[in-house]
Amino acid sequence: MRRISIFLVATLLNAAAFAESAPVPYPTGYRAWHHVKSMVINPGHGLYDAFGGIHHLYANPAAIRGYQTGKWPDGAVIVFDLLDAKSAENTVTEGARKVVGVMHRDAKKYAATGGWGYEGFKGDSRTERAVAGNAATACHACHIAQKDVGFVFSKMRQ
């Protein structure tokens, strides 16, 4: 009995450690993924401080299936690529990268946030993390409004 209890405790501790040590990986190669859609968020918008600029969404093959079916398989990754929006001479052009936002699907690893791991990589860095342990409040708290469609806001543009 004692051996079983020790085993259980060890398993639970491992599970907790695993959850904590499951940082969302940088989405290597996402610039070659499918371009889902784009949008500009200008000063005056409620989300300007967090997401001001021009952003593009990219989907890996598993995420494309998610957009098409509404069911998001483990391994689906969506990237929110946020750049400065430079307004000049009646144009808006792309400036420096502000953040690479990531939603990474793994129903078990990220069960606490609807099966999605959230992260933001600052600027062009692949290691500086903007979300880290705050995904529940910094990301999922808003995405939960989209529960009926798998917590994803964007839709695939034709």
Added chain:
Amino acid sequence: MRRISIFLVATLLNAAAFAESAPVPYPTGYRAWHHVKSMVINPGHGLYDAFGGIHHLYANPAAIRGYQTGKWPDGAVIVFDLLDAKSAENTVTEGARKVVGVMHRDAKKYAATGGWGYEGFKGDSRTERAVAGNAATACHACHIAQKDVGFVFSKMRQ
């Protein structure tokens, strides 16, 4: 001698017919191609009437090599996907498609316009052509300014 002349004339007529009958094909599947960059052109810009809205550029694999090397192999295709830009509540979002612009590389077929065939497909149509036989004046006349980089204006965003 007479037989040779007839042969030559026939060959030249065939060549002329070939050039005229080499319409730029619709770039099937381009939405899955590599997203090069994007830009918004607003009212007041000199190109607004022609290109106003939000546009995205896409490159097929041969065109990606062109962006990387400055040398554009036959078969390279660049798409200029122009959508309405809808401004509301401090955002700019994508509206209906206005035109699918195409540059299609074939040094022989399109020798008269720098080796590029130009076309525009209206809205979501794959058959309604906006350029047709007017590529030299409607397209290449401006692109010729970019002769040193293979007549292409855009650069691949990282």
